[in-house]
Amino acid sequence: MNSKPARRLLTGLGAGVIVLGGVLIGWQAFAQTSSSQGSGTSGGSGLALERSVAIYNFKTTAESGPLRGEEIYYYKCWICHNQYTIKAGTGALPLKDLFKRGRIVSTGQPATNETVAEKIKNGSDRMPSYRYVLSDKDLEDLLSYLRDEKCCFEGQEPPRNPAYRY
Amino acid sequence: MKRFSVRQQVGIVVAAFGVAISLAGMSALAQATHPLLGGPWGMLRSASGAPLEGIGVRVISSRTAIRTTVYTNEDGRYEFPKLEAGTYTLHIARPREFRPYQRDSVQIAGSEHFEDIVLERVVNSEYLPPTPEILAQLTGWEWMSNLPGTGKEKRGFVLSCGFGCHNYQQIFKARYDEKSWRLIVRRMLRGAGSPLINIREPRPGQTARAGVDRIEEEENVIQWLARIRGPQAQDPPMVPMPRPQGSATRVIVTEYELPRTLLAPHDVHGDSKGNIWYTPHRSPYIGKLDPKTGRVQEYRLPDVPDVLPGTHRVWVDERDMVYVSENWRQNLAKLDPVTGEFQKFHFEGGTPNSPGFSNFAMDRDGFVYETLEDPNDKPAVVKINRDTGKIVKYFPFPGRISGTYDNLITPDGRYWMGGATGTNLVGVLDTQSGQIWELETPTLVSSPARGGVDPDNNGWIGGRGGMLIKIDPRTRKIAEYYPPFQNASFYEILPDKNGEIWAAPLHTGSFLRFNPRTGSWINYWMPEPHSHNRRTWIDNSTNPVTVWYVDHDGFMVRVQPLD
Numbered sequence: 001m002n003s004k005p006a007r008r009l010l011t012g013l014g015a016g017v018i019v020l021g022g023v024l025i026g027w028q029a030f031a032q033t034s035s036s037q038g039s040g041t042s043g044g045s046g047l048a049l050e051r052s053v054a055i056y057n058f059k060t061t062a063e064s065g066p067l068r069g070e071e072i073y074y075y076k077c078w079i080c081h082n083q084y085t086i087k088a089g090t091g092a093l094p095l096k097d098l099f100k101r102g103r104i105v106s107t108g109q110p111a112t113n114e115t116v117a118e119k120i121k122n123g124s125d126r127m128p129s130y131r132y133v134l135s136d137k138d139l140e141d142l143l144s145y146l147r148d149e150k151c152c153f154e155g156q157e158p159p160r161n162p163a164y165r166y
Numbered sequence: 167m168k169r170f171s172v173r174q175q176v177g178i179v180v181a182a183f184g185v186a187i188s189l190a191g192m193s194a195l196a197q198a199t200h201p202l203l204g205g206p207w208g209m210l211r212s213a214s215g216a217p218l219e220g221i222g223v224r225v226i227s228s229r230t231a232i233r234t235t236v237y238t239n240e241d242g243r244y245e246f247p248k249l250e251a252g253t254y255t256l257h258i259a260r261p262r263e264f265r266p267y268q269r270d271s272v273q274i275a276g277s278e279h280f281e282d283i284v285l286e287r288v289v290n291s292e293y294l295p296p297t298p299e300i301l302a303q304l305t306g307w308e309w310m311s312n313l314p315g316t317g318k319e320k321r322g323f324v325l326s327c328g329f330g331c332h333n334y335q336q337i338f339k340a341r342y343d344e345k346s347w348r349l350i351v352r353r354m355l356r357g358a359g360s361p362l363i364n365i366r367e368p369r370p371g372q373t374a375r376a377g378v379d380r381i382e383e384e385e386n387v388i389q390w391l392a393r394i395r396g397p398q399a400q401d402p403p404m405v406p407m408p409r410p411q412g413s414a415t416r417v418i419v420t421e422y423e424l425p426r427t428l429l430a431p432h433d434v435h436g437d438s439k440g441n442i443w444y445t446p447h448r449s450p451y452i453g454k455l456d457p458k459t460g461r462v463q464e465y466r467l468p469d470v471p472d473v474l475p476g477t478h479r480v481w482v483d484e485r486d487m488v489y490v491s492e493n494w495r496q497n498l499a500k501l502d503p504v505t506g507e508f509q510k511f512h513f514e515g516g517t518p519n520s521p522g523f524s525n526f527a528m529d530r531d532g533f534v535y536e537t538l539e540d541p542n543d544k545p546a547v548v549k550i551n552r553d554t555g556k557i558v559k560y561f562p563f564p565g566r567i568s569g570t571y572d573n574l575i576t577p578d579g580r581y582w583m584g585g586a587t588g589t590n591l592v593g594v595l596d597t598q599s600g601q602i603w604e605l606e607t608p609t610l611v612s613s614p615a616r617g618g619v620d621p622d623n624n625g626w627i628g629g630r631g632g633m634l635i636k637i638d639p640r641t642r643k644i645a646e647y648y649p650p651f652q653n654a655s656f657y658e659i660l661p662d663k664n665g666e667i668w669a670a671p672l673h674t675g676s677f678l679r680f681n682p683r684t685g686s687w688i689n690y691w692m693p694e695p696h697s698h699n700r701r702t703w704i705d706n707s708t709n710p711v712t713v714w715y716v717d718h719d720g721f722m723v724r725v726q727p728l729d
Contacts, residue, residue: 084474
């Protein structure tokens, strides 16, 4: 075998392989970049994935409605109105079936969304005032939970986590 | 100009490509040199083009909901571990001073090079506007640092309200009038344990968590909160804490969803198969997480009439039997995961719905240690047979200590250690001689809480007063180590196999790694601002170690340092 042509052939083949390799690497990099991206966005509220925001706004179980109301109840009402503390004689009243019972015991008023909301906002000698803490939307969700047959949280069956996949 | 022959030109092209290929190879090699890495990677910069360090880039699996976060280095480069192929959402965790950034439907199949991420600042100022979006991302520590108050007010608040029952956001975002704050604070401080059901009225001269008279302690907190979080209180512009740098960015944090919300998860412990067990504080569902899939198997403890459900410590022994404390019910419960059957051991003397049997520890021979009362109603360290639930030995305290929050036992069962809440008292017991020493920490209210034993048999306890406490049980020498956080509070700390201490200061969004030999601290940022950690479990089978905790705000966390 003539060594010069063979060397040229090998050099040419080597260069071709390297060029092809370079092109393939470049193409792969391009393909990865272009195919792996969804729509990147910076700005807007865009904090839906921040768990801290959900916790801060009582939205780990639901965005609104009775399930969100349950979370507000857990943080703001349960600690005094649970069955164990009532039985221990702390003086708090059960909130289950509040609307079915018809009257707010402490005020004697008929239990309506308006009167119950006012009671929550004003508090009493033994109950904090939530006027500056709960928004109208918070109260709406809380009241929807107080009307719900699943009310009231006692710890035996905590709500399902909607983010859990199984 | 010199002309090259065809052969020379070909040679130059070959050489150039060779160099390019080598560089590409080196780059790829550099990216994949760490065994924990080798997944997708990319670059992150500011709108002005500067690389940003310490930014958490997170991907969330559509299939498993597992969240994986890595942090940018000084070049703005980030790299994920190898991830299961599939669809993910990419976003910036805790963007805080930057506008939120999110990419949906990101396909991951290997070591993709992601498109550059460019972040824009929320405002061109060091002071962040106190919008609900910003405030929700701040750590409790940042909240407290930015709110007005004297050192005494803040220290008193940390000792009284920084216990970990709740995060600080729940307090600082609220507005109540003074009467309402008084009702809330009194209930919180007078109610026993987490359920706050059994009320302990203060007696004159009695001290509590902050080491001062209980009434005075309550009023200090009430007056401060009524002043800074009253109905008309405004939120000031917020100065955030600095982002992590250097070695603190070399970490992978993985978060797992739990099947239920409002669980108030408390403790974790791993078993021999790699599962992580957790306890809920106010629910009967304990769980077993498979970290490979994110799937959880729940086990439900039977109800007890008129007593709140809930568990505290979990400990998995060498037989993979799972022990949990039902502390509102004064029970130690043993679960056989194969049959799903619980066996309960009840301990008399406690009050239902008040803290009782809780922070036990187990030695190498399987004996359980806890602080209870002896037959004469005297506080004592007790040694329990784990299979019968029988107390086999009592070690009564000599006088000053009436109970400790945690129980540490050296693996050989020789030395027990524990500290008393609201004090500077630490107990050391030599189980061989039966002698108990009551030692003092230098800080007057160190309020020793939970901890563990290092490879040299030293005890390490996290102080709610804000320090790491080291106890040498042989010399009875105590040392304190303060972290780079003023007004920190520790619910627990835990040493690893190398003698390094892992400690998540409550409300800081951080996990600290302390090397006692060098005195150095690494401050790893968590993707969420809570670091609401009550118990760490360290998997010492990996190198570096793998650290687990379950956040009391409802999710499981795995911390994998790269170094």
